[in-house]
Amino acid sequence: MTIASSAEPRLRRIVVAGGGTAGWMAAAAIARTMGRAVELTLVESDAIGTIGVGESTIPPLVNYNRLLGINEAEFMRATQATFKLGIAFEGWKEVGHSYFHSFGITGKDHWSAGFQHFWLAGRERGHDAPYDEYCLELKAAMQGKFAHLPDNAMNYAYQLDSTLYARFLRAMAEADGAKRIEGKIARVELNGESGHVAALVLENGSRIEGDLFLDCTGFRALLIEDALHAGHDDWTHYLPCDSAIAIQTESVGPAFPYTKAIAHDAGWRWRIPLQHRTGNGLVYCSRYLDRDAALERLLGTVEGQTLTKPNFLKFGAGARRRQWHRNVVAIGLSGGFMEPLESTSIHLIQRAVLRLIRMMPLREISDRDIAEFNEQQHADMLQIRDFLILHYKATERRDSAFWRYCGDMEIPDTLVQKIELFRETGRVFRKNEELFAENSWVQVMMGQGIMPHAYHPIAEKLNDDELARLLETLREQVSKTVAGLPAHAAYVERYCGAARAAAA
Ligand code: FAD
Secondary structure, eight states, X not given: OXXXXXXXXXXOEEEEEOOSHHHHHHHHHHHHHHGGGXXXXXXXXXXXXXXXXXXXXXXXXXXXXXXXXOOHXXXXXXXXXXXXXXXXEESSSSTTOEEEEESSOBSOOBTTBOHHHHHHHHHHTTOOOOGGGGBHHHHHHHTTBOOOOGGGOSOOEEEOOHHHHHHHHHHHHXXXXXXXXXXXXXXXXXXXXXXXXXXEEETTSOEEEOSEEEEOOGGGOXXXXXXXXXXXXXXXXXXXXXXXXXXXEOOOSSOOSXXXXXXXXXXXXXXXXXXSOEEEEEEEOTTTSOHHHHHXXXXXXXXXOBOSOOEEEEOOOEEESOSEETTEEEOGGGGEEOOGGGOOHHHHHHHHHHHHHHTOOSSSOOHHHHHHXXXXXXXXXXXXXXXXXXXXXXXXXXXXXXXXXXHHSOOOHHHHHHHHHHHHHOOOOOOTTOSSOHHHHHHHHHHTTOOOSOOOGGGGGSOHHHHHHHHHHHHHHHHHHHHTOOBHHHHHHHHHOHXXXXXX
């Protein structure tokens, strides 16, 4: 085996363009992991600012922070975070109906068949307890309770202020040696021979050279698209919402440990309780609702005094065709965006950053790494895309033109297979490292009204008494554990109360 000569220059200079959640998540992780093996520079422009939304997360962020050695209570205090146990979906299947997508495991799976098979068999034998009754996280969320449990028995994520998160990560990255430059990128300079990005030229004329560039410039995609034309796949026909208005309000009542996604006749709205305020937003499709009506609708539904001016956002569902192209890696919104319904954007940032660190080049960029990175990243996005489409397609709502469009639209074959397999057999298979596991698909499919016509024959192995005992024991375990949990708001206050810390 030959290793390239140590005399050959190392690929050392990493330049991060943009300092939103993506830029600082990337900078903090690379600085902490790679240390002095790289020279890390981040350029951002206060004049341009960040998108200013992105408050709801999913459980893998807990691990990301652990990986970076972040103290959880400190991080939650700094970002005014609360715990999140899932998402309550209201009005998605039909008006007046609601269901919960929790982060937990429902019941107990057998290796051959998920718990839903046993629950379905139970239903056939007269057990009428809802599927929800068997999920700890779901029951705790609905009762506004939370605690860390031994062996991480309660699966959770965070609801946080993303601007504060970026600030927190910036302090970490700078302490770990990352250099920050304030300035506006005016031009991206290419190497005439290789076509690689050679430098970022700022408005004040300074040049920032690099070997590897991370495009974290948000929807602008200054490097990956404007300079390198990596291409874009459009998914707006599957995910038609293209606009949002976000606004922050004062909290009314204690923060609940979950995000609300409430459907309306042309999209949905979110409600995310943090320690010091509540995040609200209305997501809609501009073909069916105009901006003024959307604002009126949002303002008419928020609770509590508004704290900010409305933040109007436009977007289109889709993904950059090549997420890594030449010496540029797109991370964050520059790589693509699917609406925030299942809080997957920050997660995609995390996946891209960790993937890139695993594939960090030594002396030159390998086309094999690029191909691998792009394939893995693309697979993540397609799987998430299908999961999001499910929420729109599997609806019984026909009360507006928007919902009629969603109910009637064509969907990808991959999603048809998933839905029809579940409908016919009750089975869900997780492909590769798919983000949403069986539990998520089952909760959302049944929540949206897709009920299996059959279950796994293994459930027939249990006689009536055995099945009754199994179901009863699992249900009792959940309700006993939930009864012993403290209120979420009180737990947050004790564990990481930001207001108290500020006053102290
Ligand atoms: P940005 O925040 O836009 O940052 C871009 C950076 O690039 C800024 O620092 C800017 O100053 C810099 N920049 C741009 N141009 C230049 C230039 N010329 N010179 C210098 N610097 C420049 N995600 C979730 O996970 N959960 C959610 O609940 C969620 N909700 C969302 C709701 C909506 C309506 C939208 C649109 C998105 C939501 N997201 C959510 C996505 C989330 O906001 C983003 O994934 C996240 O904030 C990362 O953004 P970013 O850093 O890529 O881009």
